[in-house]
Amino acid sequence: MGILEVKDVGKRFGGLQALGDVNLSVKENTVHAIIGPNGAGKSTLLNCLVGKLIPDTGSVMFDGQSVLGRTPHEINQMGISRVFQTPEIFGDLTVMENMMIPCFAKRDGAFRMRAVEDMMREKDIVEKAEAMLEDMNMADKHHMNAASMSRGDKRRLEIGMCLAQEPRLLLLDEPTAGMARADTNNTIDLLKQISDERDITIAIIEHDMHVVFSLAQRITVLAQGTPLVEDDPENIKGHPKVREAYLGETAA
Amino acid sequence: MLGLTKKDLQLMLIVTGLTMLAPFILNPFPESSGMAQFNAGYPDLMQRFVIFGIFAIGFNLLFGLTGYLSFGHAAFLGVGSYGAIWMMKLVSLNVIPAIFMGVIVAGIFSVAVGYICLRRSGIYFSILTLAIAQMSYALAYSVLTPITGGETGLQIKSTDRPLLSNLAEGETGRANLFGMDMRQSFELSIGDWLFTFNVGYYIAAVVMLIAFYVSIRIFRSPFGLMLRAIKSNQTRMSYTGLNPRPHTLAAFVISGMYAGLAGGLLVAMDTQVGPERMFWTASGEVVLMTILGGVGTLIGPVLGAGVIKYMENILSKINKDVLHEWFAFMPDGLEDFIVFLVYPFIGKGWHLTLGILFMLVVIFLPGGLVEGGQRIGKWIKNRRTAKDTGASTEPAE
Numbered sequence: 001m002g003i004l005e006v007k008d009v010g011k012r013f014g015g016l017q018a019l020g021d022v023n024l025s026v027k028e029n030t031v032h033a034i035i036g037p038n039g040a041g042k043s044t045l046l047n048c049l050v051g052k053l054i055p056d057t058g059s060v061m062f063d064g065q066s067v068l069g070r071t072p073h074e075i076n077q078m079g080i081s082r083v084f085q086t087p088e089i090f091g092d093l094t095v096m097e098n099m100m101i102p103c104f105a106k107r108d109g110a111f112r113m114r115a116v117e118d119m120m121r122e123k124d125i126v127e128k129a130e131a132m133l134e135d136m137n138m139a140d141k142h143h144m145n146a147a148s149m150s151r152g153d154k155r156r157l158e159i160g161m162c163l164a165q166e167p168r169l170l171l172l173d174e175p176t177a178g179m180a181r182a183d184t185n186n187t188i189d190l191l192k193q194i195s196d197e198r199d200i201t202i203a204i205i206e207h208d209m210h211v212v213f214s215l216a217q218r219i220t221v222l223a224q225g226t227p228l229v230e231d232d233p234e235n236i237k238g239h240p241k242v243r244e245a246y247l248g249e250t251a252a
Numbered sequence: 253m254l255g256l257t258k259k260d261l262q263l264m265l266i267v268t269g270l271t272m273l274a275p276f277i278l279n280p281f282p283e284s285s286g287m288a289q290f291n292a293g294y295p296d297l298m299q300r301f302v303i304f305g306i307f308a309i310g311f312n313l314l315f316g317l318t319g320y321l322s323f324g325h326a327a328f329l330g331v332g333s334y335g336a337i338w339m340m341k342l343v344s345l346n347v348i349p350a351i352f353m354g355v356i357v358a359g360i361f362s363v364a365v366g367y368i369c370l371r372r373s374g375i376y377f378s379i380l381t382l383a384i385a386q387m388s389y390a391l392a393y394s395v396l397t398p399i400t401g402g403e404t405g406l407q408i409k410s411t412d413r414p415l416l417s418n419l420a421e422g423e424t425g426r427a428n429l430f431g432m433d434m435r436q437s438f439e440l441s442i443g444d445w446l447f448t449f450n451v452g453y454y455i456a457a458v459v460m461l462i463a464f465y466v467s468i469r470i471f472r473s474p475f476g477l478m479l480r481a482i483k484s485n486q487t488r489m490s491y492t493g494l495n496p497r498p499h500t501l502a503a504f505v506i507s508g509m510y511a512g513l514a515g516g517l518l519v520a521m522d523t524q525v526g527p528e529r530m531f532w533t534a535s536g537e538v539v540l541m542t543i544l545g546g547v548g549t550l551i552g553p554v555l556g557a558g559v560i561k562y563m564e565n566i567l568s569k570i571n572k573d574v575l576h577e578w579f580a581f582m583p584d585g586l587e588d589f590i591v592f593l594v595y596p597f598i599g600k601g602w603h604l605t606l607g608i609l610f611m612l613v614v615i616f617l618p619g620g621l622v623e624g625g626q627r628i629g630k631w632i633k634n635r636r637t638a639k640d641t642g643a644s645t646e647p648a649e
Contacts, residue, residue, distance in 0.1 A: 050491065071490070072491050073493050073494055073495045076490075076491055076492060077493040081491070082491050084491075088485055089485065089488060090484040091484055091485065092480065092483065092484040093480060093481065097477060097480075101477065101478070101492060102493075104474050104478070104494075105493040106493070108474070110493060110495040110498075111498040113475055113502055114474040114475050115473045115476070115502075116469050117473050118469075118472050118473065119472060119473055119477050125474075161488075
């Protein structure tokens with residue numbers, strides 16, 4: 001029984017069957033990659049997991065509880081954090097403020113009115129945010145405006161913000177899309193370090209095979225809205241069906 | 253001190269000093285000089301400065317922090333005013349319960365309005381608030397006449413007998429604070445200068461200082477951080493486990509209560525209300541004040557309110573005769589020509605001047621007058637450091 005159980009999930013947009021009977025089981029404390037060609041339904045599946053979309057059929061269970069019908073912030077409070085394809089951070093705020101927000105969300109929940117306290121005097125929050133920035137190698141960027149950082153730094157900040165919430169499941173949507181090679185390698189190292197050091201499950205959607213095979217312990221291949229194969233990385237590489245649908249001749 | 257950082261405390265002290273000394277600061281010209289008409293240190297106008305300052309501070313808590321542009325905030329001001337005047341007519345002529353009532357009524361109304369309007373964001377939110385404010389105006393004007401007095405509005409009449417007052421038969425009640433009449437003034441004459449210290453103004457000023465202090469605290473609080481997060485990125489906010497809805501609703505209600513406070517104070521200073529207080533131009537005015545002064549800054553809205561109210565009351569009083577007097581030293585033809593040029597910008601044409609000022613600020617100083625002040629400050633600082641290090645930065649020839 002995995003921490004995330006997707007059963008017979010289907011989603012239709014008008015005449016397009018985006019997802020059809022997707023079954024997926026993500027085991028605790030593993031890195032699970034979901035790959036597939038464009039239009040395979042990877043992002044749709046991810047959106048169904050975080051409450052952005054509600055599937056037409058099937059069920060999604062996280063740690064024994066259904067996530068269906070819950071709003072994104074409720075699902076997040078259950079312990080699922082999401083990293084977006086283009087980094088979603090609070091661009092108008094400083095890096096430190098960005099990091100403090102998830103710390104508050106973790107401590108105070110979805111809404112708590114704290115209108116007279118001074119936020120910089122919330123010692124536990126400040127310390128936690130500072131430690132997290134330290135972990136992300138961003139301690140020197142404290143007072144920087146988050147929007148003015150490089151793509152790679154924004155990505156690291158976003159991952160750090162997700163980790164500050166101590167999620168049990170971290171979902172990443174093409175975390176290295178549009179990145180330079182060096183930034184991509186840094187991100188791989190960071191994710192490796194996270195999965196080694198923390199008690200966390202990572203599910204990753206990725207296009208870049210280099211990233212997938214450096215990180216994943218288990219891979220699901222999606223094609224045209226249905227899972228083709230689920231197996232270990234070594235077996236995926238040589239699997240004829242996968243090669244046909246996705247990898248093509250280059251990986252052969 | 254007061255739970256503020258050094259910088260905020262400095263700002264608080266400056267604002268305190270300015271408001272307490274306003275009767276002096278706003279009356280810089282001698283009574284008999286031609287410039288005396290630019291003096292703004294009379295009670296009625298000073299009261300408007302601080303009361304609309306409160307209104308703008310409250311509006312800024314919503315617009316400046318969350319980015320939700322309410323175009324119907326005058327409705328809360330009006331509702332607060334009606335609440336306050338009924339309190340005076342029925343219960344007590346003391347201003348404190350009246351102001352309190354204004355805040356409560358506006359708060360309840362804003363919960364209802366916010367609950368409906370916050371289902372949408374951006375332009376749709378603005379239109380919804382505008383629609384509700386215009387409906388309130390129309391209702392106050394017509395259907396609700398028994399409560400609002402319709403077109404004529406509400407005043408305290410000689411037939412009003414508040415429960416907690418001992419007025420003589422036929423005497424018209426006056427707003428007071430524990431017996432101190434709001435209109436009571438103390439005049440100080442020094443040489444050719446006349447300074448007026450008005451009870452009503454000082455009460456309103458103290459309330460504004462409290463309102464300003466609370467707004468600083470909200471800006472620096474975790475709640476304030478969440479509101480800025482909403483403005484910055486609502487998607488990330490939701491996916492960080494925070495529910496934006498109650499946050500924005502709370503900001504909306506606080507902002508509405510500030511408007512109600514301003515409405516209650518208006519009634520406390522001048523015991524009458526009319527529906528035009530809720531008209532959409534009044535809502536637009538507070539938007540202008542905030543943007544002119546600086547959206548999202550602490551002091552900006554107060555500055556903006558001051559500038560607009562000053563222009564509305566001083567610039568609009570200059571007429572053609574005054575202009576002719578000013579330019580009398582010129583040859584006749586030129587004098588007429590200059591008066592012809594300047595005339596559209598004064599008197600009833602003050603809106604034109606305001607419009608031009610507003611455009612200039614929005615285009616060149618997107619951060620409002622506060623940004624202008626900061627730029628001047630920086631420029632002076634740079635010049636000073638350039639002077640100090642002048643010798644070393646000279647190119648070596």
